[in-house]
Amino acid sequence: MTKPSDYSLNRRGFLKMALGTGIAMGTGISVPAFVKSGTREGIVEESEKMVHTYCSVCSANCGLKAYVDRGRLVHLAGNPHDFAAGDPFDPQGAGGRLCVKGHTALATLYDPDRAKFPMKRTNPRKGMGEDPGFVKISWDEAIERAAEGLSRVIAEYGPESFMVLSRSNPYSVRLGRAIGTPNFVAHQSTCFTTQQAAWRAMVTGGAKPWTYDIENTRYILGFGWDGLGKGKNPHVRNATRALERGARMVILDPYKSVTASKAHEWHPIVPGTDLAFCLAMIHVIIEEKSYDSAFVDEFTFGMDKLRHFAKEYTPGWAAEITGIDAETIVRIAREFASTSPAHIPSHKRDGAGPNYSNSWKLAQAQIILNALVGTIDRPGGTTLPRNPSMPGLDAVFPPPAYPTPRRERIDGWEQDNPFFQGSIQGNFATLAHGILNEEPYPLKAALVRGYNTTSFPHAVRATEALASLDFMVCCEIYPSNMAHLADVVLPEPHWLEISGFGARSYHSTYPQIAVRLPAVAPLHETRGFGTIVMQLAEAMGYGEYFRGVSGAEFTDAQLRAIGTSWDELTNSPTGIWEDRQPFQPRTEFNTPSGKIELYSTVLEEAGYDPLPYWAPRREQPSVEYPYHFLIGRPAMHKMTQTQNNRLIMEVYPENFATMNAKLGQKLGIRHGDEVYVESRVGRIKLKARLIEGIRPDCVQVVHGFGHWSRDMTRAYQVGANDGDLIPDMTFAEMRKLRDPGMGACMTDFGVKVYKA
């Protein structure tokens, strides 16, 4: 078995070899003979083999080349033929790239803390910090126990007492449907549903597109957008190219993010007021008739109503709300309208993400502004996906009829909301309340995959809720907090150990697919998720739903549907299949009018405001909790998944309560002091970091830290979890917010800070 310290063997070997060659003294300074003494260190290209796969740390899924030498993965590099990892300006030449998270994935693969074999808990008490007393069991026993435990709960409380807590996966969805539960709970209300609802209603009839042709944008206007700081490979590469070519960039963000520090202008706007700024921009652009009238006339709907609507939102009005003076607002509106192409990129969790109760309106306003300057599915703008369409599992292997779920969902998702019907998405903000109060019914068992407790709003309560389950099965690559709440832990392989293919969504201007081949043989006694689910189904008596289902055949059927095959893909010298086509701008959009609906008839129909009328955020800072709360997401960390990675933790070892030096001074807090950050639901203790690049009325905490599982030896008790401060909600409370995106209001509350 391989240990992480093996990495340094390389180098020690080199030193030893160098010493062995004898001391080259007196040969003058000209020839550093020792360098020529035969070492090939650093020449990763000379590895025994190179394997094509793609990165699964984040959803950009960059194509990559894995260099393997003597069975050991030594280096990961971007695949130059891939549109996410390659160079659009030099597709043949300059070589592929990855981001820091992609490059360091090999340290997760070789992490000695990984979950290595199936385990059962021996300590019946569950909860934060409770040692589960895991013991190793065989796979046969693990599947049997898991099936028995889940079946017992379902028999006692009914099918809806079981939930799948996972991102959408065809196998677990089929198992859940076979059981008859409505509960497929996932994290999207903490991530992007505010943006998704607006895009679905106004432009796409479906998803929010994540592809930006930003390299061709000449005026980039960002609201909390940190495309350069989050480090996603295609976004960083393309945005830096735009800057290199002379694009102007203006960033509004209460925190001086990396993107803000690379921008020509930074405006530390009052948190939660970006909507007012956008409304005033719309006002100016319409008053001055500086919009792209050709685009607006032909491709949008509702300009008359918008014109009327925007009248009251003057720059003077917005100046008072946003703290940015009226002249600046007018100037930015003019620059935005007169520099073509201009665009407001918006990615997950930035300004228009589910941060405030008015974030979905901000998403609406941003779509309007982008439409006014004609950069929706046009060069320099957000482009709609051109992913290949492939059959799903049910089309390839039709299942027997599913039972109809008897009850509504426990997290309220889909209820009274036309935007998420049938979506395997969900609501992390309301789940805990549902479980703890058995509202509307008891939920007692879960199949959990890849989620951690620290991802939930009010994480302490969510942990309590998940610990209260009678039975939990957790599929994981790490013995995480979540695994510590499980009765049975089923270890999965790392993505560098498996095969498959990926159609990617972050840079999809033409259909393209990347192959995944195993870089190394599985290091541990793991099983793939599809296999786990099918074995569980068999043991639970739902085997008929998976009769004849084969993962390999499913893959091949999907590939054949687009004109290739598994054989062809695996033999591709580039690791890529693609259908390269010149960019054809859309002339029709998937809305009732076939146009981009500035005035959204879909929202109106569903009972929401068709236009983004100004509304303040839900909760302003108060006397007791006087400061705005901000969440940071650095390039190095992927949410809660990277805090045990030795390479990443070396460059980003801890999170802090970041505040302005002036605020520190006022509160008697010095750089490095231990402080408490407290909200109305909880408090966390971490070190203060005093800087200038943040509004003096804000406190920022970076997400991902605060792991309490002792088996995560590097992550254990390092920093603190921002999620402990975020209030969760009842479904009724969420409904009252009238947000079609059902956003979790991740920062819509105030905090206080004091010395620990």
Next chain:
Amino acid sequence: MAVVEQPVMLIDQSLCVGCEACTTVCKSVYGVSTGVFRTKIDREETGVFPSVKVGYNKRACQHCREAACVMACPTRALQKTPDKLTVLDQRLCITCNYCVANCPYGAINYDRSTRTMEKCDLCLVRIRDGLQPLCVEVCTSRVIEFGERSRMIAKAKERRKRLLEQGYANATIYGEEELGGLQVITVLSDAPQSYGLPPDPRIPLGLRLWRMIPLTPAVLVAAGLVMGTNYLHTRFMERTKQVALEQGKKNTDASEKKVDLGGDAS
């Protein structure tokens, strides 16, 4: 690819996003010990809210033509190659830390666990083979290039021109003249201080004097040490090391603090 004759690395810090892809790949491939770096990003914040500037600087050996470390090294473990790179012969290094104390860029790190010095050698083995340094190949924002000095300087000038056009009135090229010319040329959107770089690096007089002491005995002393034979000389060198460590601490204290609390790129 042909081997470059006057190898120079060009870094456009105005576009570096501080992501540390370069840092981690360098560490991973070369197996550099935990807590030790051949290259590392420093975040430099200047100004007062709301007029704040943040610069990211890739801290690594600049391969100074007039190299303080080479002058400081009592055993000639640090040498200049004919193409002006600064390389370290681990066999001669007695880890006296004198180079650490004198490098104006905080580019040499002492690795306690292996008792060796770590510094960037511009991926010497790779470039001798006609390949590019690793960080050039992995930089996510593609802001590092490698090639002939003249070509790199021409590119830097082009980039500076663009920055001036964009309103960055203090845009600077760093490394063309500094310390006799560095083999790492850096493009900055602002004055060097905004990136935490010394605006006018100089070799301290003390170091020049030290350099004038005939060094041959010192080299012998060093050789003696490496072979572990001469007790008296060991004692002498221990003292030297002590002094150097004291000085080095001052340097590293400052930079360690940065790594600790300013390692930010959110």
